[in-house]
Every structure is written in C-alpha cells, then in structure tokens.
Amino acid sequence: MSSTSHLPSKNRRPAGGYLPGIDGLRAIAVLAVIIFHIEFLGFLPGGFTGVDMFFVISGYVISQSLAERGDRALHAYLLDFYRRRALRILPALLVVLLVSVMLSALLVPPVWLSTHNADTGLTAFLGVSNFTLAWQSNTYFSPSAEFNPYLHTWSLGVEEQFYVIFPVLFFCWLRYHATHLLARIALPLLTLASLLWCALQTQAAPLSAFYLLPSRFWELAAGALLFHMLSNTTGARREATWPLVLLGAGLGLLMAGFVWTPVRGFPFPWALVTVAGTALAIAGIVLAGGGRPGLLHRVLSAWPMTYIGRLSYSLYLWHWPVAVFLRWTVGLETLFVQMLYPLVVLGLAAASYHWIEQPIRRGRSVLQRRASLTLGAALLAVGLSAWAAMWTVDNTERLSLSTVADSYTWHAYKHYPREPIEPVEDPALQGRQLFVLGDSHTAAYRTMLNIVSLRLGIEVVEYERGGCAVVSLLAADPLACGAWRDAALADIRARAKPGDVVFLASLRMPELTGRDWQGDEEAVFAQALGERTAQQAQEARAAADAVLAPLQTAGLTVLIDAPAPVFKAPANRCSDVFNRMNPVCAPGLTVERDRVVQLRAPQMHLLTVLAREYPALKIWDPLPILCPGATCSAYDTDAQPLFADADHLSGHGNRVLEPSFTQLLIRLYQPL
Structure with missing residues (x-):
C-alpha cells in the first residue's frame, strides 16, 4: 500500500x-x-x-x-x-x-x-x-x-x-x-x-x-x-x-x-x-x-x-x-x-x-x-x-617527529634482533621450556625473551594480561583475573616437564606517576610506603602460596624478578622538545636509589621468606644492572632509554638485561 x-x-x-x-x-x-x-x-x-x-x-x-x-x-x-x-x-x-x-x-x-x-x-x-x-x-x-x-x-x-x-x-x-x-x-x-x-x-x-x-x-x-x-x-x-x-x-x-x-x-x-x-x-x-x-x-x-x-x-x-x-x-x-x-x-x-x-x-x-x-x-x-x-x-616511524619513534630502541613488544645472536650449545638446554606469566610487565620483557629463546634454543610460552599481576607481593592478586590466572597455571602444569622454568613477571612496586610531587617529596614517598597495610601483606603472602605450592609440587623451577625501579614521570612522554615542558614531566626521570630500595623493602622481605620455604623459588634482581649508581635514571650513561615509560622496560633495557637473565637460566636448567 x-x-x-x-x-x-x-x-x-x-x-x-x-x-x-x-x-x-x-x-x-x-x-x-x-x-x-x-x-x-x-x-x-x-x-x-x-x-x-x-x-x-x-x-x-x-x-x-x-x-x-x-x-x-x-x-x-x-x-x-x-x-x-x-x-x-x-x-x-x-x-x-x-x-x-x-x-x-x-x-x-x-x-x-x-x-x-x-x-x-x-x-x-x-x-x-x-x-x-x-x-x-x-x-x-x-x-x-x-x-x-x-x-x-x-x-x-x-x-x-x-x-x-x-x-x-x-x-x-x-x-x-x-x-x-x-x-x-x-x-x-x-x-x-x-x-x-x-x-x-x-x-x-x-x-x-x-x-x-x-x-x-x-x-x-x-x-x-x-x-x-x-x-x-x-x-x-x-x-x-x-x-x-x-x-x-x-x-x-x-x-x-x-x-x-x-x-x-x-x-x-x-x-x-x-x-x-x-x-x-x-x-x-x-x-x-x-x-x-x-x-x-x-x-x-x-x-x-x-x-x-x-x-x-x-x-x-x-x-x-x-x-x-x-x-x-x-x-x-x-x-x-x-x-x-x-x-x-x-x-x-x-x-x-x-x-x-x-x-x-x-x-x-x-x-x-x-x-x-x-x-x-x-x-x-x-x-x-x-x-x-x-x-x-x-609509516608512522618514518613520519614521526618524536625521538621515541625509534621502536627498536624504545619498544619491547616487537622486532627480530638486528644484532647477531651466538647460540649456546648445551645438552642440558635441549627440549627445555620457559613459561612466562604476569601483567603488562611480562609483555615488556618480550625483546629479552625473544633473544633468550634464540640464544638458548628453548621454547618460550607467554601468558600475559594487562593489570593481572601474579604474585604481586604488594597485596592479593586481582580478583577479576583469578579465572585467567588459574587457567594459565593449569595449562602450564599440563605442558611443563620437571625442571622447566616458570617466570612470574609483574609490577611489584607502588607506582609513582600521578602523585603530587609539587609538595613535600618525603611525604609522598611516605604515603606510597604506607599504602601497603598489614592485611594486604597477609593477602600477598596467601596469593604467593597459592601459586608457588602447586608449581613446586609439579617439579618446576619458579623464577621471580625482584622489584625494578619506578619513576615519577613517563620517559616516552617527556623525551621530545614539544613535550618536555608538560607539567607531567616536571618531577623528572630520575629517582634516588635509596628511595627505590626503601619502596621495595617489604616486597624483598617477603621474597626472602618465600625463598626459604620454597626451594623451587629463585630470585632474579635486575636493580644492580638498571641502577648501578646512587641515582636511578630512565636513561643509561649513553643516553639510551632503559625504560619506555615510568615502569615498563624499553627495547634497549631488555637488551641490557638479557646477558644476566640468560646466564641465570643456563644455571637453572643444569641437572642437579
């Protein structure tokens, strides 16, 4: 009609x-x-x-x-x-x-x-x-x-x-x-x-x-x-x-x-x-x-x-x-x-x-x-x-006006190594697997993990979800991530063989970005330290036990990275002439090493306790490499970025850490 x-x-x-x-x-x-x-x-x-x-x-x-x-x-x-x-x-x-x-x-x-x-x-x-x-x-x-x-x-x-x-x-x-x-x-x-x-x-x-x-x-x-x-x-x-x-x-x-x-x-x-x-x-x-x-x-x-x-x-x-x-x-x-x-x-x-x-x-x-x-x-x-x-x-990298556009230097999430990789010939490495589990800081290790896989000839299996820390040492692991974490751990236990390594990589420091650094800096650090309550410490311990116990029972070696430096401003937002004057960048890209040690002291104490109770647990500490002096910087002495932002590693930072991580894995994979 x-x-x-x-x-x-x-x-x-x-x-x-x-x-x-x-x-x-x-x-x-x-x-x-x-x-x-x-x-x-x-x-x-x-x-x-x-x-x-x-x-x-x-x-x-x-x-x-x-x-x-x-x-x-x-x-x-x-x-x-x-x-x-x-x-x-x-x-x-x-x-x-x-x-x-x-x-x-x-x-x-x-x-x-x-x-x-x-x-x-x-x-x-x-x-x-x-x-x-x-x-x-x-x-x-x-x-x-x-x-x-x-x-x-x-x-x-x-x-x-x-x-x-x-x-x-x-x-x-x-x-x-x-x-x-x-x-x-x-x-x-x-x-x-x-x-x-x-x-x-x-x-x-x-x-x-x-x-x-x-x-x-x-x-x-x-x-x-x-x-x-x-x-x-x-x-x-x-x-x-x-x-x-x-x-x-x-x-x-x-x-x-x-x-x-x-x-x-x-x-x-x-x-x-x-x-x-x-x-x-x-x-x-x-x-x-x-x-x-x-x-x-x-x-x-x-x-x-x-x-x-x-x-x-x-x-x-x-x-x-x-x-x-x-x-x-x-x-x-x-x-x-x-x-x-x-x-x-x-x-x-x-x-x-x-x-x-x-x-x-x-x-x-x-x-x-x-x-x-x-x-x-x-x-x-x-x-x-x-x-x-x-x-x-x-063609963003070609067009960009930013120094951060050099993704090989800054980006830890992609790129095949440009430098020659000399393989390590060791029978103990044959058929070995490295399982990596954690939040976005797991992904921030991808450059290093890629090099390690090529150098040692081992298989690297990643389980990564942003915001889902595993054994954070700060508090209970995020409740919303429980199902994902349990599924990943079950998959690891099903695929792993005794002697394989499980690397738990997550942010284990209070974040310093977004805080009011214009006032009393001492008070800001005290606030960051005071955010971890006794209840949270107990919950952090319980979360660690829930992960470490079944992995140790399965005959796996568990590797945890000790807390690395965090910064008050993100390097990739503060490294160009058109953004250095941004108020976000005013706190700077350095932090005193004593402050870092102070911020991570509770987590290091818990790690020490856990290492005594779980023989399968090993600790890798990147702090001495990333911060060899009295002041920790987002850049190394050659003005190359170690960090992509305020707490995630850069591609260059990955390559700096790789030799240490590789040597540790070689020792961990040796037969008893």
Missing part, C-alpha cells in the same frame, strides 16, 4: 521549520561534554551525558525531517535520506579524522597505545569505532582513553548504525500506523526491549552497554517516539501555558544529570534522567510554537546559544582531538593552555562549519543533488581517506 492517506495531517504535526530552541539544547549538550572532557574545575562531573542529549535530539529532528518527505516512494525516500546524511556527516568527519591521523603520526610515538588508537581511528572511517572500543579492556573513563583522539567517534557510530534501520521503521509508521497494528507498535516494542537490554548489560557487560547500539537504541528512539506523540498534539493545546513548565522541568533534569550522574553503572539507570529531561525540554520548545516565548525559551533562542548549537557537530568533532594533542604535548594544566584551548576549538569548529559543512551540505551541484552520485562520491571519499590513514599508520 503506497497511499499517503494515513500520513499525519499538517495541522496536527508539531511546528515545522527551524526551532531555535533546539539549537539551544544542542549548545547545552556540546558545552557539557567539552567541560567534562577538559575537567574544568571538576565542574559538571556528569557532563558526558550531553551525548545522551544528542541522541534524543537527533531522534526527534531526523523524525521530523523524514516526516516532511514521507510522501515519496520507499527507494526515493531512503536514497534521499542517505544522501542528506552523507552530505551532513561525512565531510567534516573525514577532515577531522585525517588531521588526527596525521598529528598522531607526527606527535604521538608508536609505542604509546598506538595499536589500539590506530584501530579505533581506522574503524571510525567505517562508522564502527564503537565496536573497537567495546572489545577492549579500558572504559570510556579510564586514564588511557585520554590519549585516544578517536574516542568520541563511538557516539557517531551508534547514530549511524541506528539510521541503518530506523528510516524503514519510520516509513512503515508513516504509511501504515492507522491501519496496521505492527506499524504502530514496532518502534515502542524495540525501544522497550533496548531499555531492558541496557539494564541487563550495564551490569553484565558494561563496555557493550556503553558503546553498542542495542543498549543505546532506546535513547535515539525516545526522540522519535516523542515526535510520534507530538504529531497528535493539536494547535490549541500548544497555545496552553504549560510548555514553559515542561521546558523548566526538562532543564532541571538535565542539570541533575550533569551534576550527579556517576561514571560507574552507566548508562542504566542514570541515562533515563537525561533522556527524560531532553524529551521534556524538546516538548516544551515544540509546544510553545510561535506563541509568546517565556524567559527560558528566549535564553535558548538567543543568538550565542543558537550559533553554538549550529556549530555543535563541528565542536564535538574537534574538541576531543585538540584536547588529546594538547594533553600529550604541552599539557592542559596551565592557565595559558586552558585559555587557549576554547579559542582553538571554537576557531576550528567555525572554520569547519562555514567552509566545509555548509558549502557541501547546501551546494546545488548535480553531485550534491543526485543521490546515486552523492553516495558514490561518499564511498569513494571514505575509501580514499581510509587508505591514506592506513598508509600513515604503517
């Missing part, structure tokens, strides 16, 4: 045309997100819910736009919709992504989260970066997310995935809602199902709940359902005095969301507050129609608010990459940078809006008016842009 007789009549449709108050809401949403992301005075701790505002606004505005074109045939209706979406979304997005890819290659060294960041950026070109983010271990609010310039594209992915299926649903509602029950109830049922799924996933799979469409569908659909409802609101009802009440209540809920929404346990139930507030605010704006506006309506419709609202898409695109690159280079802490940041973002957004968004969106060329040509050009632009981005990522 293709008749348009069941379309909502024009006199029962909410006020069409441009509503400046909607742009005012957009301004509130984007400003809240920006204030949250730059952590301005800790103001608006729930400002990230501005994204949820965008979802509801988008659902409403797109529904209005689709309704205005509902008299077309389905194929023309869909082609025109995607033509307009391509012209609206792609040009500015591709420019921001390409600029971010190039600046990442120039400024951010490839050893710093480069693989994950690059994956997020490349999938952002395809509109699926939210999947990449959902399938990793860090949340939207984790510290490492601060250096992913593509993090914010997750919400664009959710929107675009929503608009793959929504236009057909809306078309069915427009045409058949008066005659077919399914057309009336499909969207409400999907909305309810999404809300229930969101409630379940927030607890069971929080990353999927935050980033993926099934748990966010209801927010965009709320805007569409609001349009459905207001389509049946008469003009006489819009003349009533209560639109101001609706707008006031909506803004009140939005402010509650900005101030009180917790970052944990989101999006359910707290997104309900923001979604409800946005829906009420939109209703208040729409129902006010062309009548005499109240104070709140006048504020939202004021020129500064509407202009920021029109810039909101470009502001959202630019604000996060600018913050990331400033944070990486000069830092965002100084007053000068904090004053410069909004000017840079506003300037880029205005240029993007006036010189990219509007000319392409409003152009009248045949390429912009004919849907088939527009979509073909869009696919070509996306393909070429993605290819350029991949080439840039693959």
Whole structure:
C-alpha cells in the first residue's frame, strides 16, 4: 500500500521549520561534554551525558525531517535520506579524522597505545569505532582513553548504525500506523526491549552497554517516539501555558544529570534522567510554537546559544582531538593552555562549519543533488581517506617527529634482533621450556625473551594480561583475573616437564606517576610506603602460596624478578622538545636509589621468606644492572632509554638485561 492517506495531517504535526530552541539544547549538550572532557574545575562531573542529549535530539529532528518527505516512494525516500546524511556527516568527519591521523603520526610515538588508537581511528572511517572500543579492556573513563583522539567517534557510530534501520521503521509508521497494528507498535516494542537490554548489560557487560547500539537504541528512539506523540498534539493545546513548565522541568533534569550522574553503572539507570529531561525540554520548545516565548525559551533562542548549537557537530568533532594533542604535548594544566584551548576549538569548529559543512551540505551541484552520485562520491571519499590513514599508520616511524619513534630502541613488544645472536650449545638446554606469566610487565620483557629463546634454543610460552599481576607481593592478586590466572597455571602444569622454568613477571612496586610531587617529596614517598597495610601483606603472602605450592609440587623451577625501579614521570612522554615542558614531566626521570630500595623493602622481605620455604623459588634482581649508581635514571650513561615509560622496560633495557637473565637460566636448567 503506497497511499499517503494515513500520513499525519499538517495541522496536527508539531511546528515545522527551524526551532531555535533546539539549537539551544544542542549548545547545552556540546558545552557539557567539552567541560567534562577538559575537567574544568571538576565542574559538571556528569557532563558526558550531553551525548545522551544528542541522541534524543537527533531522534526527534531526523523524525521530523523524514516526516516532511514521507510522501515519496520507499527507494526515493531512503536514497534521499542517505544522501542528506552523507552530505551532513561525512565531510567534516573525514577532515577531522585525517588531521588526527596525521598529528598522531607526527606527535604521538608508536609505542604509546598506538595499536589500539590506530584501530579505533581506522574503524571510525567505517562508522564502527564503537565496536573497537567495546572489545577492549579500558572504559570510556579510564586514564588511557585520554590519549585516544578517536574516542568520541563511538557516539557517531551508534547514530549511524541506528539510521541503518530506523528510516524503514519510520516509513512503515508513516504509511501504515492507522491501519496496521505492527506499524504502530514496532518502534515502542524495540525501544522497550533496548531499555531492558541496557539494564541487563550495564551490569553484565558494561563496555557493550556503553558503546553498542542495542543498549543505546532506546535513547535515539525516545526522540522519535516523542515526535510520534507530538504529531497528535493539536494547535490549541500548544497555545496552553504549560510548555514553559515542561521546558523548566526538562532543564532541571538535565542539570541533575550533569551534576550527579556517576561514571560507574552507566548508562542504566542514570541515562533515563537525561533522556527524560531532553524529551521534556524538546516538548516544551515544540509546544510553545510561535506563541509568546517565556524567559527560558528566549535564553535558548538567543543568538550565542543558537550559533553554538549550529556549530555543535563541528565542536564535538574537534574538541576531543585538540584536547588529546594538547594533553600529550604541552599539557592542559596551565592557565595559558586552558585559555587557549576554547579559542582553538571554537576557531576550528567555525572554520569547519562555514567552509566545509555548509558549502557541501547546501551546494546545488548535480553531485550534491543526485543521490546515486552523492553516495558514490561518499564511498569513494571514505575509501580514499581510509587508505591514506592506513598508509600513515604503517609509516608512522618514518613520519614521526618524536625521538621515541625509534621502536627498536624504545619498544619491547616487537622486532627480530638486528644484532647477531651466538647460540649456546648445551645438552642440558635441549627440549627445555620457559613459561612466562604476569601483567603488562611480562609483555615488556618480550625483546629479552625473544633473544633468550634464540640464544638458548628453548621454547618460550607467554601468558600475559594487562593489570593481572601474579604474585604481586604488594597485596592479593586481582580478583577479576583469578579465572585467567588459574587457567594459565593449569595449562602450564599440563605442558611443563620437571625442571622447566616458570617466570612470574609483574609490577611489584607502588607506582609513582600521578602523585603530587609539587609538595613535600618525603611525604609522598611516605604515603606510597604506607599504602601497603598489614592485611594486604597477609593477602600477598596467601596469593604467593597459592601459586608457588602447586608449581613446586609439579617439579618446576619458579623464577621471580625482584622489584625494578619506578619513576615519577613517563620517559616516552617527556623525551621530545614539544613535550618536555608538560607539567607531567616536571618531577623528572630520575629517582634516588635509596628511595627505590626503601619502596621495595617489604616486597624483598617477603621474597626472602618465600625463598626459604620454597626451594623451587629463585630470585632474579635486575636493580644492580638498571641502577648501578646512587641515582636511578630512565636513561643509561649513553643516553639510551632503559625504560619506555615510568615502569615498563624499553627495547634497549631488555637488551641490557638479557646477558644476566640468560646466564641465570643456563644455571637453572643444569641437572642437579
């Protein structure tokens, strides 16, 4: 049935045309997100819910736009919709992504989260970066997310995935809602199902709940359902005095969301507050129609608010990459940078809006008016842009301005040795295995382990998971890692032969980065020492017993690395002319050896006790090699980095330690 007789009549449709108050809401949403992301005075701790505002606004505005074109045939209706979406979304997005890819290659060294960041950026070109983010271990609010310039594209992915299926649903509602029950109830049922799924996933799979469409569908659909409802609101009802009440209540809920929404346990139930507030605010704006506006309506419709609202898409695109690159280079802490940041973002957004968004969106060329040509050009632009981005990522080391771009020196996670490896011929090494288990510091030994494997002819088997220390000596091993650790230990016992070595490598020192080093340094070290309580010491001992006892029973030799130095600043963020002035680097890249000895004393005591009780346990101490003098430095005497950051070894550091580790293994593998 293709008749348009069941379309909502024009006199029962909410006020069409441009509503400046909607742009005012957009301004509130984007400003809240920006204030949250730059952590301005800790103001608006729930400002990230501005994204949820965008979802509801988008659902409403797109529904209005689709309704205005509902008299077309389905194929023309869909082609025109995607033509307009391509012209609206792609040009500015591709420019921001390409600029971010190039600046990442120039400024951010490839050893710093480069693989994950690059994956997020490349999938952002395809509109699926939210999947990449959902399938990793860090949340939207984790510290490492601060250096992913593509993090914010997750919400664009959710929107675009929503608009793959929504236009057909809306078309069915427009045409058949008066005659077919399914057309009336499909969207409400999907909305309810999404809300229930969101409630379940927030607890069971929080990353999927935050980033993926099934748990966010209801927010965009709320805007569409609001349009459905207001389509049946008469003009006489819009003349009533209560639109101001609706707008006031909506803004009140939005402010509650900005101030009180917790970052944990989101999006359910707290997104309900923001979604409800946005829906009420939109209703208040729409129902006010062309009548005499109240104070709140006048504020939202004021020129500064509407202009920021029109810039909101470009502001959202630019604000996060600018913050990331400033944070990486000069830092965002100084007053000068904090004053410069909004000017840079506003300037880029205005240029993007006036010189990219509007000319392409409003152009009248045949390429912009004919849907088939527009979509073909869009696919070509996306393909070429993605290819350029991949080439840039693959050539980061050649393009980078950073000294840290020398991954052979800095990176402990890859590279076949360039130097000749002289094999050790020893019958005792035949068929031997080395099992390595621990957190990211296990991975930080990969260069050394690779050389050892080649030199000794032994098989090295790694079990590594970031944040999952095994026998940390500081406290109980992370509870969330228990299943992974137990599975790895069971696999080791199944594969190992008596006399094989199990190397437990993890961070066993309190971290010094992120502490307030501007005050009393003595007090900071005392605080770091005091963080390990008697209860934690007992739990650390119990965790060690649980691992060491079964390995010793299996006839295996257990090797633990004694705590190595940690530093107050990360070397790979403080080794270039464009980031040495960053406040993060102010504490410096050295620490007194006495301080290191003091920090690791409790762990060394526990190691000594364990070594007496478990004859199978051997201790390897890299401290004398990494810190031969009174001052420990992230660099050796030849100005080569021993550490890649504040506590992980560099590739060069691995090669410095390899001879000592190799000799120890040769002794351990000798028959008794």
